[in-house]
Structures are given as C-alpha cells and as structure tokens.
Amino acid sequence: MATLGNPQNTIEILQKYDFHFQKKFGQNFLIDTHVLERIVESSNITKDDFVLEIGPGIGTMTQYLCEHAGKVMAVEIDKKLLPILADTLKEYDNVTVVNEDILKLDIGKIAQEYNEGRPIKVVANLPYYITTPIIMALFESHVPLASVTVMVQKEVAERMQAGPGTKDYGALSLAVQYYSEAEITANVPPNCFMPRPKVGSAVIRLTCHQEPPVKVVDEKFFFRVIRASFNQRRKTLQNGLGNDAGLPVTKQQTAEALRQMGLSETIRGEALSLEQFAELSNILKTM
Numbered sequence: 608m609a610t611l612g613n614p615q616n617t618i619e620i621l622q623k624y625d626f627h628f629q630k631k632f633g634q635n636f637l638i639d640t641h642v643l644e645r646i647v648e649s650s651n652i653t654k655d656d657f658v659l660e661i662g663p664g665i666g667t668m669t670q671y672l673c674e675h676a677g678k679v680m681a682v683e684i685d686k687k688l689l690p691i692l693a694d695t696l697k698e699y700d701n702v703t704v705v706n707e708d709i710l711k712l713d714i715g716k717i718a719q720e721y722n723e724g725r726p727i728k729v730v731a732n733l734p735y736y737i738t739t740p741i742i743m744a745l746f747e748s749h750v751p752l753a754s755v756t757v758m759v760q761k762e763v764a765e766r767m768q769a770g771p772g773t774k775d776y777g778a779l780s781l782a783v784q785y786y787s788e789a790e791i792t793a794n795v796p797p798n799c800f801m802p803r804p805k806v807g808s809a810v811i812r813l814t815c816h817q818e819p820p821v822k823v824v825d826e827k828f829f830f831r832v833i834r835a836s837f838n839q840r841r842k843t844l845q846n847g848l849g850n851d852a853g854l855p856v857t858k859q860q861t862a863e864a865l866r867q868m869g870l871s872e873t874i875r876g877e878a879l880s881l882e883q884f885a886e887l888s889n890i891l892k893t894m
C-alpha cells in the first residue's frame with residue numbers, strides 16, 4: 608500500500624495533479640500515520656462492516672479503511688479530487704467513490720442498497736464548516752447507524768460530550784446523548800494536517816443507541832423545546848420558552864410543568880438533564 612499519510616507523499620500527489628486546496632470545502636488533509644491508525648482503531652471496524660467515509664480528500668484515510676473494512680463508500684464533494692482518488696485507491700476493489708455533497712445524499716437508501724439495511728459505520732475527518740449539520744443529518748435521518756467516529760474541532764468534541772451545568776452544554780450535547788454514547792478518543796494538534804487548521808482537533812466516537820435512553824412523546828417537539836431553551840441561554844426556562852415565537856407554549860404552562868417536576872421557577876435550560884428535558888417536553892405536549 609502506497610501510504611499517503613506523511614508530508615512527502617501528500618505533497619508529491621498534490622503536485623502530480625496540480626491540486627490546490629479549497630478553503631470553502633474545509634480541506635485539511637491528514638499527514639500523520641499515528642493519528643490515522645488511532646482513528647481506525649477507535650472505530651472498531653472489521654471486515655464485516657460497511658463504512659461510509661465523508662470527504663476522502665486524496666484518499667489517505669480511505670486506504671486504511673479499505674484495508675480494515677468489508678466495503679467502503681467515500682463521498683467527496685470536490686470533483687477535482689476524483690482523478691487523484693482513482694489513482695490512490697486503484698489497488699482496492701472494495702471501495703466506491705461518489706462525487707456528491709453529503710448533505711444531499713440519501714444515506715438511508717445507501718445503507719439499504721449496499722448493506723441490506725444493517726447498521727453502517729461512519730468514519731471521517733470532517734470538513735469543519737459543516738460538522739454539526741452532518742452529525743445532525745445522520746442522526747435525524749434515522750439511518751441505521753452502529754457508530755460515527757469523526758475528527759472534529761476540539762471545541763465541538765467537548766460540546767458533544769458536555770453534561771448539564773457546564774459552559775459547553777447545549778442543544779448539540781443533548782442531541783448527541785439522545786442518539787449515542789460519546790467518547791473522545793484522541794486529541795490531535797494542528798501540525799498533523801496539511802494545511803494546518805487554526806484550531807485543535809479531536810477524534811470522537813459516537814456509539815449509537817439502538818433505542819433512545821429516554822421516552823419522548825414527540826421527538827420533533829422535544830428538540831424544539833431544547834433548541835428554544837438554549838436560544839435564550841441567559842433567560843429562565845419560563846421566559847425563554849414562553850417568548851419563543853415558534854413554540855406553542857406559554858409562560859404559565861412552563862411554570863406549571865416545572866412545578867409538576869419539582870423544579871424551581873427560575874431554573875435555566877442549562878441545568879436540565881436529558882431525562883428532565885424528556886419529561887418537560889412530554890408534560891408540555893399534553894397540556
């Protein structure tokens with residue numbers, strides 16, 4: 608295997624194809640074999656797995672994934688990378704490269720067609736400009752997922768893993784907890800990428816729940832309550848939810864729900880656990 612995961616080989620292939628990085632696509636390619644091995648190890652992939660890679664770049668991590676997984680589908684938005692990927696992945700017959708925007712792809716259909724509807728694993732060094740939309744799209748589309756192992760901005764990884772009462776806790780933390788169990792498996796400094804990003808990065812593994820850990824009557828409403836609670840972070844829940852134009856809930860109803868739950872009238876959203884948000888939204892929904 609012609610491993611690309613070092614600066615010399617990466618530069619060589621970029622020059623051969625006269626490739627120029629596109630900032631708008633969040634292109635920061637990995638050039639560190641230890642980090643690549645760490646990601647693959649964290650993802651626990653085996654020859655039984657179908658792996659979806661988002662943004663293969665020049666195919667650096669894709670080569671590792673092809674070695675360890677049964678089948679790999681790599682979805683890349685930048686068509687200038689296609690001739691490069693055809694070259695760097697030519698030794699592998701278990702990979703399909705798709706030139707598409709991941710946010711426009713029907714991943715459920717792919718899982719159905721390529722993996723008979725069985726849970727797939729997602730492994731990626733994500734483009735940072737759309738990390739949260741990608742994670743949320745994966746979860747909300749209800750694609751059968753076993754796990755999502757991704758490199759993200761360190762600060763985003765911390766938000767995903769945060770618990771109530773911390774400054775990083777928010778709507779993203781709650782969505783991640785509702786759908787999965789999160790674990791940061793590595794911190795990765797900027798010098799492991801070309802070009803170097805301005806921020807630190809981290810690898811996070813989200814092991815997906817087959818059943819959510821809490822019961823909610825209406826999932827959409829539950830997430831609307833969560834988003835409204837954090838949109839106006841400094842307000843009490845009563846004021847925040849009651850003032851949210853989109854939410855059919857009054858200040859009085861929120862006060863009553865909080866009373867039923869034995870919570871203070873002045874409590875803020877950041878103090879509520881996943882279980883408490885589930886209970887709150889279930890009470891509000893039936894009022």
Ligand code: SAM
Pocket residue numbers: 632633634635636637661662663664665666667668682683684685707708709710731732733734735737
């Ligand atoms: N996997 C490679 C690596 O680790 O070296 C590249 C990772 S780079 C951080 C992100 C990659 O995602 C780039 O190749 C970029 O072109 C691609 N990308 C950006 N937006 C995308 C989108 N909406 N859909 C699919 N790929 C995208």
